[in-house]
Amino acid sequence: MKNFGLLIVILLLAGTMLSSTLVIKGSNTVYPVAQLWAEGFKAMNPDVEISIEGAGSSTGIKALFNGQTDIANSSRWIKASEIEQMNREGKYFIPYVVAYDGIAIIVNKSLGISNITIQQLFDIYSGKITSWNQIDSSLPKARIVPLSRDNASGTFEYFVEHVMKGEKFAPQVQQLASTRAEVEQVMQNQYAIGYIGMGYIT
Incomplete structure (x- = not known):
């Protein structure tokens, strides 16, 4: 695949850490790196069970509010509406910038x-x-x-903000639930175009 890039920010949002289990949900972009972090953490803490799910930044942040995850991976900034929700609910999630990533525009080689x-x-x-x-x-x-990620994706939100300037996608844009699905579609279709986190290029 060929690729071209835009810059995005990767965040970790931390809620309450559990002693025997650690649940991590959120961004597909962060998922491959989170797996490596989890392996390193598990090596130092063998008694801790770790669960990782990559279903989109908004999904992870929503799970943090609902008490269904300890860490939310996000490839976008926290929204003003989410900060307002924290204030209403008396919650405070600590954001950590852990990396800067690029959005790669991909086409079939x-x-x-x-x-x-x-x-x-x-x-x-x-x-x-x-x-x-x-x-x-x-x-x-x-x-x-x-091709596009679905609207639970932080990469989707960044693309809409910085490329589409808030304009809606045309009806023919196919929204997919995972970055991997987007990569596979581009590999299989000579005329497809998509956008993904840089870590998924190869």
Whole structure:
């Protein structure tokens, strides 16, 4: 796959730590690194059972509010509405910036495109551009298949804010529940385009 990048911030939001079990939920972007952290933590604390789930940043933060996780992985900043909810509920989650990541724009390696602009991405995802030859006349006259994470994803929210400037996706944009699903779709479809955390490129 070929890729192009945007910058995102990775957060850990910590709630109450349990002594015998540790539950971690949230961002797909953080998931591969969280697995390594969990292995290291388990080696130092063999009696602690660790559960990790990557279902999206918002899912992790919601689980933290509901008391269903100890740590929420997030690939976006805490929203003002979430801070307000903390104040209402008398809760305080401690955010830790643990890494900076990039959003990679990916296409099938057989497509033959080596770069793309933010404006072209906006035009694809808003439906203004629907065929690859509208990007470059040397590209195939084939329908673009735009892929996206679902709205539980912090990467989705970052893309909407910084690429779409708050505009809605076109109806033809396919929203997928995981980064892995997006990668697999791009690998299988010559005319697909997607965006993922940099850690998933290879």
